[in-house]
Amino acid sequence: MIGTTGLDERPRDPELGGPVPYVCEDDDGRGSLRVLSKKRVIQCALSRICAVCGETLDHPLVLLGTREELDRMEFHVPPVHEACGEAVSAAVVGAPFGVLGQDGPVERWVLVSTGGFEHERPQRFDPDRRPRFRPNKLLSTREV
């Protein structure tokens, strides 16, 4: 359980205007759509709360990521509510810099729905030392 309730209580990103997801915030309250807090990413994934609003997830789960992440079936943002995913994607589409932990601007964003997901902990020699999430029952995919 987190301090804010629902999407409306999330702080606004000063650069992009959209809601700052719970996973994009540090515990001191500073947050930005540009970054991901690894600690909160793990917390959301394991306690099965929405990575944006911090409330219990619903069914099906929705993953927000890039086309490349979908091709690899490895997402970096843990599951979200559909409405939360849409609100964040509306803010990040077309951003001229890297957002949600991406190194640079993203051309194509996707929202996928899935029954469940697998949590991949990073390996010692992984160039990418962040946790990843692999849908294990892909239901739908759409570009945003």
Add this chain to the structure above:
Amino acid sequence: MAIADVKEYTHLTAEEVEQLGAELDALRTEIEESRNSKDADYIYKMIRLQRGLATAARITLGVSAYHRRTRLPGAVVGGAMLGVAKILENMEIGHNVMHGQWDWMNDPEVHSSNWEWDTAQPAEQWKHSHNYVHHQFTNVLGYDNDIGYGILRMAREQKWHPVNLGQPLYNAALATLFQWGVALHDLDLEAIRKGEKDPKVMKKQLKQIWQKGRRQAVKDYVVYPALSGPHFMTTVYANAAANVTRNLWSYVIIFCGHFPDGAMHFTEEQIEDETRPEWYLRQMLGSANFEGSEMLHVLSGNLGYQVEHHLFPDLPSNRYGEISVRVRQLCEKYKLPYTTGPLHQQYGQALRTIIKLSLPNRFTSGDREDVMEGQMEVARGRKSAEELGSRRPETGKYAAAAS
């Protein structure tokens, strides 16, 4: 001391640790790829069985109360069936569904997002205190609040306090009232006592606990007893007996998971920069299994395979038995301890620890010579969200960018 210095596996080279991790990864992939309709049949059968038992219990209690000759046997049989139904619901169904073990079936009803279990703690708070805090920081002193549930001193590294003298009593109370102890678990009473709890979060949590606890109490102590009409109290007693039975059973099973001799505790320094194989090793060395019949395993939610559950918390519980054969082989191959024994022995060891650690270390002997009281004094309670954040800096460049 880093986790790589834990003496139980200092005989392994870094390459062997990586190799062990790769073998465990392969085992996990094998199970993930072989999940099928037989597994789904298993959980649906379990849910039907549990609901059948609960319905039969409620009807037996309601109807038998009206006749003098059936009242007492009805209360005993109905209460027993209800106790078993609650045990099945909490252990084999609720705990495992809320881990997401059955999410791959894509059934909205049998899903980690939607399951609300038959106990006082709200599912949402359980998923935080258990799935996240306990499974991520397993047996790390000062982090994992399941070590003694914030009430009992369970590790020799923990500082002794005169209050600990009462441990045998607190333990008995915790066991009897277990569902209510668990209900308060995610509140983190130690943080509230220290004034470190976010008042907004506390208010939301208290409201949720109050609503769930009231619903549970009304169900078992008002609505169902009302079906017994003038013999209301007979059903109240039977329902209370069912709840206490479930409390005692789940307490015993949970205490057998990490407190028998051989299950190790860790310190925060040991988990910094932990790799995936090291995470596996901490889960293996910090958990303890127990042996028994298939029925015993079902009634304990397959938590007799605690080692396997901690290695792979999201794999379906009905597969832990077959996984355990392979994990045990790996432990033999890599000369690692695999802690197991009969249930009574494992619980006996946990109980002995509770009693022994009610006294300062100098009055008792430890199973590990390298641990001295005060050598690593660890505060009670768990770390606040802020402390957890600053202590786990492996957030890579993204965390660095945020600060």
